[in-house]
Amino acid sequence: MAGLIRQQKLAVEVDFYGFALQDLDDTQVPLEYPEGREAGGAFLTAHEGRLDIESAGHTHTAAMTAEVWDGEPPTADDRGDWEEQAEAQLHSPSGELALWGVAAGNHNRYVTVHAYHPRGVNRALRAGVRCVEHGNLLDDDTIRLLLEHDAYLVPTLVTYDQMARFGKHAGMPEQSYRKIAEVHEAGLTALERAHRAGVNLVFGSDLLGPLQSAQLEEFTLRAQVQPPADILRAATTTAARLLRMEGEIGTLAVGACADLLVVDGNPLDDIRVLTRPEQHLRHVIKAGTVI
Template sequence: MSGSLLIKNTHLLHPEAGALTGPGWLEAVDGRIAATGTGRPPASSDRDRRVIDAKGATALPGLIDAHVHLLLTTLRFHEIADWAPSYMTARAFGEAGRMLRRGFTTVRDVGGADWGMARAIQEGLVQGPRLVFGGKALTQTGGHGDMRGRSDNSRPCCEIGPGFARIADGVDAVRAAARDEFRKGARHLKVLLSGGVASPHDEVSSVQYTEEEIGAAVAEAANHNRYVTVHAYHPRGIDLALRAGARCVEHGNLINDETVQLLLDKDAFLVPTLITYDMMARFGKQHGMSEVAYGKIADVREAGLGALERAHRAGVQVVYGSDLLGPLCDHQLEEFTLRAQIVPAADLIRSATTTAARLLGMDGLIGTLAVGAHADLLIVDGDPLDDIGVLTRPREKLRHVVKGGSVVV
């Protein structure tokens, strides 16, 4: 990205410090943050430089959602079997554009998105956040990613479902699947380690995969300078994964104090996704969610805030994630609202900026206003440190979204 951008008369929100500067400025050159300061900006001879007068508004780093599924644009999973990959991708790009307009300049897809989607966004063929993808998640036969009905006796060799997961049973199959996903550019590997709400035939407390299988996934990830994240709710599965070397836990609604301590001991990350259960409970049925899936929501919804409180109080590295599917994605920012019952605004903002960047291996490159970082930022009316609702009402409060130094919204 060439050219320069100057934002003046703005308060800069630095997540690292959890504080606003006095009125100041930020300059981006060739897509990177080149300089920041207080007071009046220095003069420039660049006639092509775009200038935004923020008029006292707040500039902060673009938001990061570390748990999305761009390809899962419906809760009627039975319909997806008839969708062509091109149709699924077109729908996904529509949602990617909406995520950008909500203020998310980076998302981590944890099941489905691939290198072609990331490349299309990077080249500007479609509008969307920076896409950090993990390819297909690994599931055991009958696991969370195996969406076949009980009467379906087909034996898929590998990839199954709505572009979300692939079956891998046994150490050798897990190694081969992991290598294949990394071959295709995956930035992480997701292992489906327990049952889930959307899967038809398992319990959320079940443990899927053995210690040896998880260890194989972790070893392959380490060999490729990548990491393993696990879908898991119950301490039985989470503890197994953490001891095997998994770096991140998705959901974790049923964690206890012992698991919290293990997260700390292993310097691991936790990505709660509270809003998805709240929205499924409220709107899931009207959007086609099955009765079986709907019946599982209570198992995890009620425990979610308590798990977040344990983790936050202990100092676990907690990252922002939404995990919303289909039409429920409109509520992506409401994860802030739920967490605000427990977590102060400064920590909430860090979870969606600096802490998330650290999980993604992009510390210092995104989620910050530091010099040298990608110029991904938002300009909002109000102070999110004083009122987190400034971030949850983009139609009212979001003035500009800047990605790579260009104003995209």
């Protein structure tokens, strides 16, 4: 009699689509979900390296239970009276499975991914994500997909800059440190390419904890490849568009939130006016009130 070794339960957002279980090692999956997905197709379809599970059209969240058995598990017939049951085989060379969904952009929500390798970034863009954080290693396809889908890119140069500067000191392992250095260098080139191509760029840092104090450095880093006006747009109008808050934030207009910074100097001439608040920041106005 086979014994249950491990069980994992997950709530999977599927909306009106479905999800796939596929080998965690991408190279074992010739066609990555949702490519080749049959909309409204069979409940269960096996592809090489992946299993597609399709919603009947009224599911929002699927209750997914994965079990590992040390022998032949009990057959599905023992599991009660389901409307639909199916069996399929999946060979997973890596021994780990990842769950992929396509529930992006429904119900007025959108999805953002944090990724820097084009393989993951491009796949996410094809699946309909609205925004990519990092994107340091982007390629031509990434640029094309960002433009085609009117998606957004949030380069986070300062995060890598900080890690490259202080990672070694903070005890980061040599291998991770070298990887960071590589990604760090690519980040600036990626921003330049995206900027030239006219991609929607948004200001952000993704800095954690105490490193947040370095967030204004992102302005200085971007100024190496972008004119100040474009960096300001990334932090205001384009950011508002990403958040679907156009006309409310990131603009000086009647009806918008009166959140303003008054600085001594012209950031269009020198972006550093924004990075040295102790020297240049004169007033902060929040919801119409001077603070």
